[in-house]
Amino acid sequence: MTIQRITIIGTGLIGASAGLALRAAQFPGEIVGWDRHPEQAQLALERGAVDTIAGDAITTAVTSDLVLLSGPVFAIQDWLEKLAPQLKPHQLVTDVGSVKVAVTERAQPLFGGPGQAGFLPGHPMAGKEVSGATHADAQLFAHAVWLFTEFAGHPLAPEWRSWVERFGCRTMEIQAARHDEICAWVSHLPQFLSTALSAMLEDRFGDAPDLRAIGGRALREMTRLGASPYSMWRDIAHANEAAIAEALMAMEQQLAHTRENLKTPELRDEFERANRFRANPPVDKSFT
């Protein structure tokens, strides 16, 4: 084992969950945490997600084998810029960013070349609608898929993947462009749908107690992601705008089609296609 010291930059929900998952998988090395909000680093420490808090992220990163960047996409890009000149070829940086083209393009000139540290773009398909180390959970990644995008190859990359698999994840290789396209439909679109539904209901019924009283499981589920923070999704909306806009436009058209066919047999076809989508056995066993 050569990963003996890990620095987690960004000890919010995902970063602190990774620390807890490493501990649950009996990672024997040291985990150092840093967060731009000191109280998040403190919480991660108290939760046992990190062993120590770094006073300065770069100083700690240069003495670590692996640096995990966890946070909004643009923050990850900034850290790639800041870390690249300081790190050595034996060190590996990996990330958990929700958009991969923007991250890998930024990393391209900075990592993986002669004399440069390594980079392994990653993205766990797991999360919550609430943020912060308070909600971190060693089991957050269990049964999820942790995506990796081929970059330049690095000796530590297989070891980090094997840790991720010990979190209970299935790992999967995906090209950056395909990642961003698929995620626009299966992750970003569901988020923006839920936010739009929640915002619309707040506008129309914010002060109607009977609406809140009546809503059942369907409403709760379909608006759960409405609690997600703008701070995380702003960067995703920017960095994957074209694909998200395409998915939203397709959804608008689909809803118009539904609306125009509420009383026609076409509605039956739509339900049957929807039933088929849910009935097909998915690869991920947790998809039930």
Place this chain on the structure above:
Amino acid sequence: MTIQRITIIGTGLIGASAGLALRAAQFPGEIVGWDRHPEQAQLALERGAVDTIAGDAITTAVTSDLVLLSGPVFAIQDWLEKLAPQLKPHQLVTDVGSVKVAVTERAQPLFGGPGQAGFLPGHPMAGKEVSGATHADAQLFAHAVWLFTEFAGHPLAPEWRSWVERFGCRTMEIQAARHDEICAWVSHLPQFLSTALSAMLEDRFGDAPDLRAIGGRALREMTRLGASPYSMWRDIAHANEAAIAEALMAMEQQLAHTRENLKTPELRDEFERANRFRANPPVDKSFT
């Protein structure tokens, strides 16, 4: 106690769950079941949701104190027509239909007048994306709201309400028109959104294994209702078309607004309104 014999017409998911909930609440009387699919009545019997299966629904109904109509809206309307001439004023019919104007309008000339049986329009805000007595559950209604619409008043109505409360429900009074309006937004819209999303993904990615492999909790939740059967929703789409079309149109506009503002500060406002919708303490404690 004067409700001693109950006939459940339609022993699918909701009807059989009501039978199981009555038993769990220690209803001491007799429960007779009938379903147009004999295997559903048989399943309800095997599950203990009913004591006996009626050979003929009307014959059994005329000797019951209360008749519970459970099924699609148009089937409920048909049963109102068939039962009204056979029942006496001491008997009460109640239903679980998802649309209330269509049901109460049909019942108006048939129930609650001199010499006519009573009618109590009802609607439990609970369900599943799967149908049938196999999925019936005594706890299905726990923490849900069971809506009632004022009709003509009947001596047995308070007793039925008190049984419903013993299922773990909160009961609430709502006018038929307000019911249909609110349900269009909090129940019907979430269903058609989930169906539309599922159908669209089936069309675009039906044969793409990576889409299914990658989807996480957000996708699972937002498409869960995609498994709902057309047979139930066809009647709702017909009977509440105007309100559902209005909600769908509003959603299309909201999504277009989101799409046009992926890179503007308006996106922050939308997330904040959505966050507010989720943060306001709802009346229903299960709304989390």
